[in-house]
Amino acid sequence: MKTVLITGSSRGIGAATARRLAKSYKIVINYNKSKDRALALLAELRQINPLVIAVKADVSKEDEVCAMFDIIEKNFGSVDILINNAGISYFSLIQDMPFEKWKELMETNLNSVFLNSKRAIAKMVEKKYGVIINISSIWGDFGASMEAGYSASKGAINVFTKALAKELAPSNIRVNAIAPGIVDTDMMRKDFDDAELRDLKNEVGLNRFASPDEIASLIEYLISDDASYITGDIIHINGGFN
Numbered sequence: 001m002k003t004v005l006i007t008g009s010s011r012g013i014g015a016a017t018a019r020r021l022a023k024s025y026k027i028v029i030n031y032n033k034s035k036d037r038a039l040a041l042l043a044e045l046r047q048i049n050p051l052v053i054a055v056k057a058d059v060s061k062e063d064e065v066c067a068m069f070d071i072i073e074k075n076f077g078s079v080d081i082l083i084n085n086a087g088i089s090y091f092s093l094i095q096d097m098p099f100e101k102w103k104e105l106m107e108t109n110l111n112s113v114f115l116n117s118k119r120a121i122a123k124m125v126e127k128k129y130g131v132i133i134n135i136s137s138i139w140g141d142f143g144a145s146m147e148a149g150y151s152a153s154k155g156a157i158n159v160f161t162k163a164l165a166k167e168l169a170p171s172n173i174r175v176n177a178i179a180p181g182i183v184d185t186d187m188m189r190k191d192f193d194d195a196e197l198r199d200l201k202n203e204v205g206l207n208r209f210a211s212p213d214e215i216a217s218l219i220e221y222l223i224s225d226d227a228s229y230i231t232g233d234i235i236h237i238n239g240g241f242n
Contacts, residue, residue, distance in 0.1 A: 001026050001051065003076040004223070007059045007116060008086030010034035012185035013135060015041055016212035017083060017219050022048045026076050029054040030068065030086070051076070059086050060107035065115045078123035081131045081223050084113040087153075094148045102149050109153035113160060117175075121168065130173035131223045134161050135215075138181045138238050154179075158234050165232030174231040176222055181238025184209040205240020 003026040008014045010031040018027050022045045029045075031038035031054060042054040053075055057068035072079055087109045090101050113134055124130025139147055140154030158177055165175035182200055192200065201207060218237055221227055 002080040003028065003072070003078065004081040004083065005072060005079045005116070005120070006030060006083045006085055007112060008032075009083075010038040010041060013180075013183060013212045013215045014083070014085040016216040017085070018045060018052075020213065020216040020220050021223075022052065025081070026051040027053075028072050028076070028079070030059065031056055032058045032086075059112040059116055062115050065112075065119055069119045073123075078127070079120045080124070080127075080129065082116055082120045082133070083219060083223075084116055084132065084134045084157075086112050087135065089147065089150050091146055093146055097149060105149045105153050109150070110156050110160075113157055117164065121173070124173050125168075125171045128172045130168070130171075132164070132168075132173070132175045133219055133222055134175070134177040136161070136177040136179040136234060138179050138236065138241065140177075140179055141234070141236075161234065162232050169231060174228070176230060176232070177234045178215065178218055178222070179234050179236045179238070180210060180215050181236075181241040182209045183215060184211055203241055204238075208239065210237065210239060 004021055005028040006014045006017050007030045009018050009029045011034060018029055018041060021027060027045060029038050029042055029052065035056065038054045042052060045052040055068045055071050057064040059065055088105060090105055117132055134157050136157045137154040139151040140158045143151045161175055161177040168175060182204065201209065215237060218235065222230065
């Protein structure tokens with residue numbers, strides 16, 4: 001049974017992914033601040049599969065990432081599949097955005113992808129097997145007004161994904177990114193009021209937001225052997241929103 005690490009998996013897309021994969025994989029739930037949610041998810045998933053652990057780590061900090069991987073390797077041997085899901089948003093005009101917020105976005109959204117990928121890769125190369133999925137955003141390709149920092153972090157993830165896929169392909173390690181449109185999560189809802197959400201929904205071709213489970217379903221496919229020829233891609237799932 002392969003081991004999957006899902007960063008930022010106490011809620012939203014991460015939690016939905018953990019639920020979807022729990023029957024078939026060893027699962028590592030990563031959380032930073034949402035301890036109660038993470039432990040509740042851990043208890044839920046252990047009713048399905050005893051091979052689930054939860055590890056607290058701020059994945060933007062190298063020492064905490066290394067400590068988390070030490071725990072995972074002690075329990076499960078190595079990480080076979082890494083899902084870089086942890087992320088934050090910030091909604092503001094660029095001239096009103098504090099530099100500290102810009103740095104926080106880059107550290108959480110982008111540096112975490114680098115740090116976790118770097119730590120996972122050595123064992124993957126040794127085994128000549130691995131899958132890395134980076135959760136990006138539609139805004140990483142198109143940019144979003146009042147979300148310049150967020151868009152920049154996701155655009156960087158897209159290019160990192162393509163470059164890393166080329167670097168790791170000779171070791172049979174696949175790297176892809178998923179670029180969702182608007183997903184119905186706590187992070188999305190904190191940035192918009194009800195009227196703004198209605199207006200956004202009207203801009204989506206399917207006239208609704210994605211559920212976290214719909215993103216999890218795509219992740220499930222991309223990490224499977226059925227997707228063994230897919231690497232270096234940015235896969236959009238946006239309901240016709242662009």
